[in-house]
Amino acid sequence: MPEPTRNPDLTVKVGSLALSNPVMLASGTVGYGDEISKFVSLDKLGGIVVKGLSLEPVRGNRPRRIAETPGGMLNSIGLQNIGVEAFVEEKLPKLRQYDTCVVANIWGTTVDDYAGVAARLDREEGVHALELNVSCPNIKEGGISFGTDARQLHRVTSAARAATSKPLWVKLAPGVTDIGLLARAAEEAGADALSAINTIRGMMVDVARREPVLSTVFGGYSGPGLLPVALYLLFEVKRATPLPLIGIGGINELDHVLQFMTIGASAVQVGTANFYNPGFTGKMVDELIEWCAQHDVDSIEELVGSLQLPAGF
Amino acid sequence: MLEKRLVVDSVRHLNARCFVVAFRSGEVAAAARAGQFLMVSVTDAIDPLLRRPMAFCELLGPVTARTGFSILVERTGRGTTLMSRLQPETELEVLAPLGTAFRPPSDAEDQCCLVMGGVGSAPFPLLAGDLIAAGHDVTAFIGGRTADHLLCADDLDRLGARVVLATDDGSAGHHGLVTEPLQHHLDEATGGVTVYSCGPTPMMRAVDDIARARGLPHQVSLEAPMACGIGVCLSCVVPVQEADGGWSYQRICREGPVFDADSLIWEHPDA
Ligand SMILES: Cc1cc2nc3c(=O)[nH]c(=O)nc-3n(C[C@H](O)[C@H](O)[C@H](O)COP(=O)(O)OP(=O)(O)OC[C@H]3O[C@@H](n4cnc5c(N)ncnc54)[C@H](O)[C@@H]3O)c2cc1C
Ligand SMILES: Cc1cc2nc3c(=O)[nH]c(=O)nc-3n(C[C@H](O)[C@H](O)[C@H](O)COP(=O)(O)O)c2cc1C
Ligand code: FES
Numbered sequence: 001m002p003e004p005t006r007n008p009d010l011t012v013k014v015g016s017l018a019l020s021n022p023v024m025l026a027s028g029t030v031g032y033g034d035e036i037s038k039f040v041s042l043d044k045l046g047g048i049v050v051k052g053l054s055l056e057p058v059r060g061n062r063p064r065r066i067a068e069t070p071g072g073m074l075n076s077i078g079l080q081n082i083g084v085e086a087f088v089e090e091k092l093p094k095l096r097q098y099d100t101c102v103v104a105n106i107w108g109t110t111v112d113d114y115a116g117v118a119a120r121l122d123r124e125e126g127v128h129a130l131e132l133n134v135s136c137p138n139i140k141e142g143g144i145s146f147g148t149d150a151r152q153l154h155r156v157t158s159a160a161r162a163a164t165s166k167p168l169w170v171k172l173a174p175g176v177t178d179i180g181l182l183a184r185a186a187e188e189a190g191a192d193a194l195s196a197i198n199t200i201r202g203m204m205v206d207v208a209r210r211e212p213v214l215s216t217v218f219g220g221y222s223g224p225g226l227l228p229v230a231l232y233l234l235f236e237v238k239r240a241t242p243l244p245l246i247g248i249g250g251i252n253e254l255d256h257v258l259q260f261m262t263i264g265a266s267a268v269q270v271g272t273a274n275f276y277n278p279g280f281t282g283k284m285v286d287e288l289i290e291w292c293a294q295h296d297v298d299s300i301e302e303l304v305g306s307l308q309l310p311a312g313f
Numbered sequence: 314m315l316e317k318r319l320v321v322d323s324v325r326h327l328n329a330r331c332f333v334v335a336f337r338s339g340e341v342a343a344a345a346r347a348g349q350f351l352m353v354s355v356t357d358a359i360d361p362l363l364r365r366p367m368a369f370c371e372l373l374g375p376v377t378a379r380t381g382f383s384i385l386v387e388r389t390g391r392g393t394t395l396m397s398r399l400q401p402e403t404e405l406e407v408l409a410p411l412g413t414a415f416r417p418p419s420d421a422e423d424q425c426c427l428v429m430g431g432v433g434s435a436p437f438p439l440l441a442g443d444l445i446a447a448g449h450d451v452t453a454f455i456g457g458r459t460a461d462h463l464l465c466a467d468d469l470d471r472l473g474a475r476v477v478l479a480t481d482d483g484s485a486g487h488h489g490l491v492t493e494p495l496q497h498h499l500d501e502a503t504g505g506v507t508v509y510s511c512g513p514t515p516m517m518r519a520v521d522d523i524a525r526a527r528g529l530p531h532q533v534s535l536e537a538p539m540a541c542g543i544g545v546c547l548s549c550v551v552p553v554q555e556a557d558g559g560w561s562y563q564r565i566c567r568e569g570p571v572f573d574a575d576s577l578i579w580e581h582p583d584a
Contacts, residue, residue, distance in 0.1 A: 035544040038314055059562055062581060066540050066548040068363050073540060077547045224359050252359060275541040276363050279316055
């Protein structure tokens with residue numbers, strides 16, 4: 001008699017937070033869910049990370065804001081967002097109706113800003129976790145990015161930690177010499193999980209005009225070309241800390257999701273692929289179910305951190 | 314909004330740079346309105362990565378049973394060069410229809426002036442057809458560097474629009490800017506006029522100066538580099554006047570591409 005087909009168990013845990021599956025939408029690539037939900041049912045996904053929220057609304061950078069590159073794109077949106085208050089009033093009620101985890105990505109230009117946004121969201125039902133975007137300059141400390149200096153990262157994470165009892169994720173910035181050091185700083189300051197990575201810096205030149213393509217000269221590189229960099233940095237973060245991890249960067253097919261998970265990501269976030277293929281994440285969930293069935297994987301969590309390293313590594 | 318894999322029906326080259334791609338899809342054609350656009354992938358591979366925004370140029374087949382639509386493309390970079398080599402029966406991923414459409418004149422008696430430059434002609438055959446069907450008198454002002462850069466003149470003429478040409482080098486029509494015959498036409502016009510424009514920014518801005526000076530309603534279709542076309546990336550913004558005197562960024566892919574020219578701030582505000 002043929003085995004009855006069992007549905008593989010796609011649920012994963014990121015610390016205390018359970019996701020229905022490991023596929024999430026990355027911050028800044030799906031707004032607050034309004035438009036993308038026409039292409040993929042949010043109920044089908046593990047979660048959505050909304051566009052980075054600040055205390056006050058932010059207009060963002062002057063155009064031109066994007067440039068296509070080989071294997072990806074640059075952006076310098078400038079963290080345009082409607083502000084945490086309008087998010088709670090206008091966007092959160094709709095997001096609460098979905099059966100998915102809603103993660104609020106938050107940022108600021110001072111430690112107090114981060115704490116303020118975290119405190120404001122702490123009261124809100126339907127926000128399942130906070131993710132700190134630390135790839136922002138600290139204006140009180142000469143503009144050094146919070147994410148590149150272990151002491152500053154510790155301070156901003158501690159401040160957010162004190163302001164919220166919700167699960168706190170820190171999204172690591174890639175432009176650092178030793179990402180493990182920063183991972184440990186976030187861990188010591190009370191982060192519940194780490195997501196990696198944010199965009200890496202890049203620039204493109206319009207030779208005819210002898211000008212940078214982006215109005216801000218340089219911007220954040222994302223898309224398929226980022227994949228090996230992101231996988232490697234996640235690997236380094238995994239070696240540095242026992243915290244649960246979320247893999248981000250360059251995901252363009254199911255194999256990439258599986259690679260992040262094999263290294264040790266409990267979940268992944270998809271960014272740029274939502275732009276050129278808005279239904280992409282729904283397809284990933286379908287393919288993940290099929291892959292588990294084909295590979296006799298009963299629970300996808302079996303894969304997490306199953307990477308076999310060569311002897312002596 | 315439809316996410317579709319569509320079949321290229323034909324590719325017709327107009328000159329060394331410009332070509333018309335016809336797609337088969339009654340469904341997309343039935344939903345498309347003049348001024349709206351689509352995002353089309355140029356390859357199934359990941360390079361070039363992003364889809365390209367293109368305006369609906371004409372709807373194909375009878376009004377009650379559309380069979381497809383066409384886009385008019387100017388080859389300017391990698392993506393459009395790849396598109397120029399498309400063969401019939403090739404399949405491409407398309408998101409459509411996207412963005413806002415041109416609105417009909419608020420006065421049913423208005424005559425309409427359509428002002429276009431270069432590949433900015435693309436959305437006008439569809440608009441002209443609609444306006445003429447609704448009984449409006451339509452004049453198309455087509456500008457370009459040379460005669461070779463004037464697009465859609467035959468199509469607009471066939472649809473029943475009066476066509477006025479202008480070239481920078483005098484190789485066809487008026488020798489000079491397309492706004493000069495427009496001014497002249499408006500000087501002679503009696504009754505209400507609604508103006509529509511699409512083309513290089515300096516042209517749209519000059520048309521706007523003329524329309525504002527005469528108090529004429531003016532709709533423009535804008536473009537900007539777009540990563541998504543559906544409103545999620547915030548790459549395509551343009552500064553727009555707010556009622557309270559301030560300004561904000563709006564997305565060309567969602568709040569546009571068609572805007573009331575009145576609401577636009579041509580000179581980017583500081584800070
Ligand atoms: C709403 C809208 C409607 C449009 N309709 C038409 C049309 O009907 N016919 C037509 O020929 N062109 C149209 N364009 C412009 C067209 O999208 C660009 O010429 C095209 O994307 C250039 O691609 P490329 O790969 O050849 O150029 P590249 O310079 O190699 O492109 C690099 C990147 O920049 C973007 N880009 C470059 N130039 C433009 C531009 N002018 N506008 C927007 N994105 C740009 C590309 O999409 C791509 O992401 C429209 C643009 C918009 C926003
Ligand atoms: C246009 C754009 C906007 C982004 N905005 C944010 C943001 O507001 N906050 C944040 O933490 N990350 C932001 N990111 C980074 C993504 O969430 C993601 O980390 C990065 O793009 C790498 O993943 P990808 O290669 O799948 O895009 C943005 C990325 C892009 C392309
Ligand atoms: S192109 Fe992405 S928001 Fe307009």
